[in-house]
Amino acid sequence: MMKEALVVCSDKSLSAGITVWDIETGDHLLHIPTCASPPHGLVCLRNHFLVASQIQKQGSVAGGAIFIWPLNKPHAPLRNYPIEATGPLCCTKDGLYLAGGTLSGKVYVWEVSSGRMLKCWHAHKKALTCLNFSSDNSLLISGSNDGEIRVWSTVSLLDMTDFQSVTSFLHAWMEHQSSITGLLTSDISSSVLISSSLDGTCKIWDLISDKVVRARAFPLAITAITLDPEERFLFSGSSDGRIFVNTLDAGLEEENVVLSEEQSSMVLCGHKGAITALSFSLSGLFLISASEDCTACLWDVRNWAAIHNFSHKKGRITNIVVIPRSLLLPRMENLHKVSFQFRVSPLDKYPQPECTAKRSVTLLPKYCSLEDDHLMSGFQITDTMNQQIMDLEQDRTPEAIQMKVDTSVERRLWATSTAKHVTEMNKHLRSRLLDLMQSRLSCPLEFSTIGKRRQFGASSASPAGMNAENIQHTSLDLMQ
Template identity: 35%
Template sequence: MEVVLASSSVDGGIGCWDLHTGAEQLRYKSCSSPSHGLVAVGPRFIASSQIREPPAAPGSVLFWSWSKPQVEVKSFPAETVKPLAANHPGTFIAGGASSGDIYLWEVETGRLLKRWRAHFRAVTCLVFSEDDSLLVSGAEDGCVRVWSLFMIFDDLRSQQANNLYEYSFSEHTLSVTDVVIGNGGCNAIIVSASEDRTCKVWSLSRGTLLRNVVFPSVIDSIALDPAEHVFYAGSRDGKIFIAALNTESIATNNYGTHILGSFSNHSKSVTCLAYGTGENLLISGSEDGIIRVWNASTRNIVRMFKHAKGPVNNILVVRRENDYSNHTSSNVQASSRKQGSNLPPPLEKYVNSIDEDSNMKTIISLGGGRRPVDASYLSSHVITNYIKELQHQGSAATSEMEMEKLKHDYQRSMQMANQWKKMYENLHQFCVKELLDVGQARTLDENDN
């Protein structure tokens, strides 16, 4: 089932609707999120940063499970975090701080793995690449920066490098309002929007600006067409503009270069955009509190949702599986039964805030897998505990697995032994033949003399 999630800057909770039927699902309570502060962490739960009054008060990050409307886990980072991003399996959460720092947590343990200085001013938006190896950030300083997680976690390379980032795009003159990244890994494109009324298209493979599109109004949100022929830009005048990505420059009397047209039904600013994964549907949210679902081909409204309270500032489209149990590792299930919840612990404030064994390391896997939890993404002490549990269980299934493994290892050993035996026999025959040939040659020489 594909659902639409929407949140607001006022405490109106998180609305949830079935994208294709329009039926309202469970409404999640007690959420007042900043822009880009709502994220689905894999298929397991929802997370949102929170706006607090007064603004100087430290913020928080809240977790909801899919099945309960109440907040289940509260975290209080060391400083106010607004934009959030989760990698696709939901194993890491990144948060952008008002100081310009970026925080990266391991979800399963709540550990703060890294914190680094990313921008000179507050971070406004974060997004992971399709293969989860890159993190892209935008900030109030007008910069868009690309971070390789391989570099971030490589202490030696980090110390030797002049900069932690792969690229720093600084052509925007005002605060960055949104960033999206396309498909293709290191060959993808990045599209960024800014209060300077431009959207810029960047090449990851070349690290250069490909296209600069000037709009008649400030753009606060972007969505890429899945085929990446165009992108949609939500503006503060209530219009949704369509801009070309893969065509030549187009100049019209009404719009600027590369702008193909616009459509609108919002009475106020379009604050967020998202694309449905199942059909050609574009979803928009606005300060008027209405979420509209558009047929992207005809630009007609398919359905509308009304948020409970206040302006809409975040929209997510999430595909929910009917049964998550088959995708969850058994050690996590056992831990969940003990704790009575399938949610992780609160996020830590500081790096290494828990006194751990100095040999404990974090295993980082940055592939594009979509499984919600996998052992390759868990920290080493979680894996160690899992192994101990298996050892203590001594179940028939475990014993059978061990027997199969031993049989497989035995067969491989026998194959290797046979190969070495054959190689020895061949080498022995070769040496005997060489010795015989040398002996015969000497005998012939002696007879000739």
Template identity: 50%
Template sequence: MGKEALVVCGEQRKAGITVWDLETGDVLLRILTSGSQPHGLLCLQNRVLVASQLQKDRPFGCGSIFFWHLNKIQAARVSYPMEAIGPIASTRDGVYLVGGAPSGNAYIWEVTSGRLLKKWHAHHKPLCCLTFSHDDSFVVSGAEDGTMCVWLLISLLHTEDPQCGGSVPSLQNWSEHCSSITGFVSVSGGFGPALLSSSLDGRCMVWDLVSGRLLQNHVFSDAITAIAIDPGEQLLFAGREDGKIYVNALDLGLQENQITISEDESGVLFGHEGPITALAFSSGGSFLISASEDCTACLWDVQSWQLIRRFTHEKGHITNLIVIPKSSLLATKENQGLHLQPKFSKLEKTCQLSNAQTGIVTLLSGYNFHEGHPSATYSLSSSLLNKQILDTEHGRTPEMIQVKIGTSIENRLWIFNMTKHINSINQHLQSRVIDMVHHRLVSDDAMIVRRRRGKAKTGDLQENQESPS
């Protein structure tokens, strides 16, 4: 706990973002005029804060996405997507960022270059939750009508369509919840990737992402507004509208049939006077942090269930909270040298044609931490990229790392396109084989018919020869 910091924000821009020392309660940083709806705040690689902001006072519900380095209060980058973005989520390595819109559309960007890789219509109602699976293979989306969809990440990275529009086939489509989705937690599970979902219908459900099976169903008497599980995936924490936090055992072993667990089997934490809006754990799992519309965040000892500290967000209720390493806030040259700042660019409004087909990787401007302005944009061929990697293999410069990222992206696209080409060849070969088999069967049938006719004629001839004249 002594090495971690708590980051919270409210929905109103005037509320701003506040960062506290989790152990002492001291304010470490305040970012003014910034607010996000629930699930609209995250931290890329524990280095860069990202927040989506709806501007309801402007026409057409305009919005923006802000990026901050954790040791500066000025935004390092501001992007203005084609439409307002509510919930956001990122892969663990910070390479991809997804965002959901009130229109039901979803977007996925490549953070380093800012490229919009895909826009698709995910739901008929506004999106309110997004997450990646534990292994980053799937994207899960949830909407206000209670529907949930699972998308294969590889299908979202398909960039042949320059318009990036239209529909994308979902792997799973669930409608068991009958009210707005309020939370997702990705679980590793002993049986494969799983998902924990919560809803205002008062239920928390555990799903197998691959098979689509419902594994567990936790039923409560009041709306569930936030969920979390401990790092050991043994306990489920469900925050309710009445300010209570219910604690249930979470057995993620192999289950043949779904299990329904009632509220009577739960423990309860009392500490808030308003609806719970967010829950999170410290990295070690010893402490739970809860936030509420009562403008406070509470720190709980998981072993004793005691309330250790209360944080007060003076300018409004809290909609989001995350826990980050306190070292991320340090701005010393030594720390900067050990931990390179992630690169990110302005997010595109629309999809652009990829340079991957020409054998060129474009490395777009990364943010220069020291000078506070974008560095130059340049392009390198594949052969030159490989040569520079070999020449700088024993160094650890930002340029070398950026070149490696570029080559990795190009290789990933090449593998994806080659896989599609091979699949196309296989389908063609299968079609040819089927045609050949069909032709062979027809030929065999024709030959059998001819033989039968020949035998019949021979039999008739023999009968005519044997019959007396």
């Protein structure tokens, strides 16, 4: 069975950093310094990078920060400083695009490989609290502090024809009465969306009919939600540390059915503070819960017993991510074993003007070998690419000179071939011209012979005696 690692972080202070444990043994594997991330601010990018938005100090007027750590080299982060503080983060399943929500209600979308900012727009009137791409990457779902949920088309977000255009949402709901704390999309049915809120409710939405098809009410604020890998149960963490386990029941036979707490199938008790995050192990055998009591708990799904507690003394845990433990291994020194690393670039601080965006060319491949001397050397930017292109255009490099020589040779071969073709055409025309001249010279002689033969004929003694048939034959002979 594949070994797994639990990644957690706090929002207390930057010195708290990121802590990594072995899930089964509880052994401390790694500590990454300088990280303090708000809820929903930590994501794993295609199992190669950890990406975390950083909290902003109280009263600070500076911009935000997003740090990116290669899992095989976690002590060399790529630091990005967007124009404003970023809260929730999410990425597409293929890791090509990263989205971040802010306190001002704006959403930013970046292309990971180039770092280019593709879109920036005012998505909500209040601060964003949750952000998530659908399982098929076709939708971006956002939730705000005032309880509003909006659904956006991913295709429209990638349209770079106008950065300043107002992006239109597909759906907008105000069914929740308080801040959104969780947004989940189904891997089985792309039309199902699950939301939770501090108003003590969880709602199941049908994106096709644009309606709530199930709603469950609790007497406490729901602070985190998750689904098991088979999507049979919905786990709802509350503000008092309890975790409610309910059958998902996402059937669409009945609409807007409200279920109470008494209809819950099971309640897990193991924390003394509000639940801050819920997740499942990659194997699906364990449920992991995090709490404001600075602990994370590992639950065995076969008997729902708490088998291990992880203590995080550096502050409450705001985010948990489960990754394969093998990703933490340093790069292989064996050159015969080649692996590939997903490439990221520094994120743009501002949207690029339309003309600049069209002129820039991304020449970097999406993957690079781990055998490179320095991974950070892969963090190249578009300006460097443009400089290389300019050098080629102005013949400053050996490659440019070689290209010029090759072009001259090709042009010379083309000129030679064209000259041969023209010479052959000239010979053919001269031959045709000589044939025509000989034909014209022979016509008067034939006419004279015909006249003499018909002048001394038995039927007529003079040219006036030629009939119409003879004249027609004579004309045909002249034409030939």
